Structure formats: structure tokens, C-alpha cells
Amino acid sequence: xxxxxxxxxxxxxxxxxxxxxxxxxxxxxxxxxxxxxxxxxxxxxxxxxxxxxxxxxxxxxxxxxxxxxxxxxxxxxxxxxxxxxxxxxxxxxxxxxxxxxxxxxxxxxxxxxx
Numbered sequence: 066x067x068x069x070x071x072x073x074x075x076x077x078x079x080x081x082x083x084x085x086x087x088x089x090x091x092x093x094x095x096x097x098x099x100x101x102x103x104x105x106x107x108x109x110x111x112x113x114x115x116x117x118x119x120x121x122x123x124x125x126x127x128x129x130x131x132x133x134x135x136x137x138x139x140x141x142x143x144x145x146x147x148x149x150x151x152x153x154x155x156x157x158x159x160x161x162x163x164x165x166x167x168x169x170x171x172x173x174x175x176x177x178x179x
Contacts, residue, residue, distance in 0.1 A: 080115045081171065083107065084122045088168045091126055095161050105130050118176045125167055125177035133160045 087104045094101025104126065112123040136156040143149035167177060 077116065080111070080119055083111060084119050084171055085168070087123070087126055088164050088171065091130070091164045092161065095157060101130060118174070121176040121179060122167055122171055124179060126164070129160060129163045
């Protein structure tokens with residue numbers, strides 16, 4: 066293997082590790098919000114700088130974050146009529162599910178649907 070191809074392989078692995086870190090930050094952020102914000106910044110920075118497969122993972126996490134935030138806001142607004150607590154619980158489950166699914170697909174080298 067040439068030095069150039071070895072450095073490319075190392076670069077892909079470091080980019081993949083960064084996507085893994087972003088998933089973990091989002092999962093930790095499902096309990097404490099700040100890590101999710103850090104993960105979101107990583108996603109936006111790396112989305113355009115990485116290969117197509119990893120870009121789908123970054124786009125997946127970005128989309129998941131913003132949809133979850135929308136539903137969390139709606140959930141908090143509707144807690145007055147108690148249905149908001151159900152919405153908040155379902156959003157949390159959905160958020161965690163999407164990030165675990167992404168982790169599994171990242172481990173298998175599969176892209177995320179766009």
C-alpha cells in the first residue's frame with residue numbers, strides 16, 4: 066500500500082470516528098441538551114467536508130435535531146393540556162431511536178436515507 070492511500074484510509078477513519086462522536090454527543094444530549102448543540106455544530110462543519118456516505122449521516126443528525134426541537138417546543142406549549150407530556154416522551158424516544166439507527170448503519174458502512 067502506498068503512503069498516499071494509507072493517509073486516505075486514515076482520513077476516512079478519522080472522519081468516520083468524528084461522525085461516531087457526533088452520534089454519541091446527540092445521544093448524551095437527549096438527557097443534557099448542551100452536547101447535542103456541540104454535535105450539531107460538528108455536523109454542520111463536517112457535512113460538506115466529508116465523503117458522500119458520511120455526509121448522509123451528518124444530514125440525518127441535523128434533520129433529526131431540528132425536527133425534534135420543533136416537536137419539543139410544541140410539546141412544551143401543550144403541556145398545559147397534559148398532551149404535551151406524551152408528545153415530549155414520544156419525541157425523546159424518536160430522537161434516541163434515530164441516533165441508534167444511525168450508529169448501527171454507520172458501523173455497517175451504510176448511508177442514511179435522504
